[in-house]
Amino acid sequence: MNDIATYFRDHRDAHLEELVSFLRIPSISTDEQHKHDIEHAAEFVGDALRAAGLENVRRYETGGHPLVYGEWLGAKGAPTVLIYGHYDVQPPDPLELWITPPFEPTVREGRIFARGAADDKGQVFIHVKAVEAFLKTRGSLPVNVKFIIEGEEEVGSTHLADFVRKNRKLLSCDVILISDTHMMGVKTPSITYGLRGLTYLEVTVTAAKTDMHSGTFGGGVANPIQVLAEILVGCKDPKTGKVRIPGFYDDVVPLSKKERAELAKIPHNDREWAKSIGAVKPFGEKGYTTIERTGARPTFEVNGIWGGHTGPGVKTVLPAQAHAKVSMRLVANQDPSKIAKLFAQHVKKIAPDTVRTEIKLYDNNGYPALTPIDSPGMRAAADAIKMVYGKAPFFTREGGSIPVVADFQQLLKVDAVLLGFGLPDDNLHAPNEKLDLIQFEKGLETVAAFFERYAEMSR
């Protein structure tokens, strides 16, 4: 690997300069006014892939922002790695909180500050340059690679799943490699092997046709807020923290002994964790640790509630309606649609016959994702990290959801490796987003090492 490491070292300044050019493009996908910048960013990615030595580089129209594709398939008999990332970024507001402007990338104390530095331009760039290093130095890669870089991640990857569905052959591969997450720290490298899914619903309880006087009618008719409270309690056990929806846990892949051992290695202190969020103490499903509860177990959470008089002072109203937004974070192999249905059935069953209930399903649901920690891709990634960082990575499961990961896995029937080089303090979606340059450099080496290890394992 000396030749590859040398290439990275020799091109450090050039790479940084190129990355700065990429980060200068305000490719904000949520804002129609930046359509031209989106085009510009897509073009930049295509040019970078071509310059790296990739073949069949082209853009695909999606109906929204274009996808950029590129491949190098010269490693006969070797496995194929599909690299996914995105060139679009979040809006930079509030602008006044940025120390240096979001689209004027600036290096301070070994970090590059700019919108998109970590999410996800900087990480996409790592892959491009890792591939380039092999092709420029050796003329070949140990594995076949395909890039699919989208421009709609920050608007929910609107057209990606459909594209994948229609282009399974083009995207066929042995493993998907994604660098769009973070690791725990430079000295505590980690790999994410699971993501939670999500289903999000709204419940409305109607007790009467209009708000009523609580003196005149109070005591004689169901209070919709009270009934909503009963429904919520009927969905989660106050003592055990278990979700009470029948069938909710049926499809959950249980945590293996090995996984629990890996998760237990993650440095964590309940008291400090609670203190950091200003909580009295942790609370969650009985029989699981906080790490497991927030990453590896499904949840039922109320995200919002409203009804009756919510302004200042006193209003003696007996409201007609009450509403709650609830969501359930899901783990493999729970199916969001099935869980949503079980929830709706349960609510209908436990709601008293004194009210009407209505359940609205929001359509931005997502499947959970799980890549076994002993799968070839995971082992190759862990080995690569160990080589570059000098220590074995922690295996983590993220509590949040990245629906495209599950979409890829389900449609292409392969594992996804989430090899993120961001750090927890990268200010994603916030002012002063940054990428640590040490992580950029280690990222290049880790991805290069991954290609080699993954090829070796497949021999």
Added chain:
Amino acid sequence: MNDIATYFRDHRDAHLEELVSFLRIPSISTDEQHKHDIEHAAEFVGDALRAAGLENVRRYETGGHPLVYGEWLGAKGAPTVLIYGHYDVQPPDPLELWITPPFEPTVREGRIFARGAADDKGQVFIHVKAVEAFLKTRGSLPVNVKFIIEGEEEVGSTHLADFVRKNRKLLSCDVILISDTHMMGVKTPSITYGLRGLTYLEVTVTAAKTDMHSGTFGGGVANPIQVLAEILVGCKDPKTGKVRIPGFYDDVVPLSKKERAELAKIPHNDREWAKSIGAVKPFGEKGYTTIERTGARPTFEVNGIWGGHTGPGVKTVLPAQAHAKVSMRLVANQDPSKIAKLFAQHVKKIAPDTVRTEIKLYDNNGYPALTPIDSPGMRAAADAIKMVYGKAPFFTREGGSIPVVADFQQLLKVDAVLLGFGLPDDNLHAPNEKLDLIQFEKGLETVAAFFERYAEMSR
């Protein structure tokens, strides 16, 4: 009574004209801009009392709007009736919904439309003119009377209790007569013998110092909305509708057999009642009828709830706080302060140790009021109604609260008779407030008959 009836008949037009003058004054107590009109209305009341033949008519300054007092104490050995009412009115908004302007009293189809027609100027006027009829016709009344007419009822009777406390001797009496409520109908006359009290509080549940991401933290820490739901369910039994706060029912005066029999006479159909408010069916405390539940039994109601994301769409937030406004309607002899304390203790007890709870007591609490239906005042009022309306009244308990009634009762240690001549469709606090002129006329006769019957009973 023929002379009195004749007086009413002969002065019908003159009375109506005077009432119109009274109703023309926009004595809106909530609005500083109407200070002059308040003064004007107080003066009008004083003049009317003087003209009626009352003595010692004077105004008392309160720190707010003035009280007007007048008396006639010439009935040696006879009991004293204290008449309470108010000359201030609610604001008239929304103006555009009035068919004729709120302060241009207009008679249509036997009703006089104006702000204050029923609440309470028209009803105050009934008492003034009933007294006048006796004094002008006979030169005396069968009872002693004292008037105390305030100008702050619509702003919570801010200074009244304090005035009563400091002037117990001035206001000493045998019974308090108040016409500031309504009866069921012209053909179904009724007397209110009980009012509910009220205590109103706000509960805040805090689980963390800021809102959190429901993916990253969900499942690991208490959800304040979920905990608030648990607290609400812990305060009222979903099955029996009983309030679960220990000690809540301890001081409740049980409904007597006679009362339940009286309440059962009131025409009521559960299905129609539910239909009228758009409810599927009634719901309330097990073992009681809807009439009892809404008037004669205490309640626990959530008046408002809010927390987390309450706007449109999806936000995967795990909120830091949740809030609810709750109130309890109380019946004799529950003490609002004691009940508020019991509630606060109960919440602290049932809330899990994973959150902080905070309870705020609003200061507009009120004691319940109850006047036994076989007390002399009640019997006199019932007889008077029977004489004038030709049928015995229904005895009702109102679910709402009129705190001054309890204040008077507690401070003066006498019963209050709520002899209301309004009707349920009088549009109180709403556009097109009105008073039926038939009720105005029957009111005059009923009050006159009450004076006679009450005097007879005390002999």
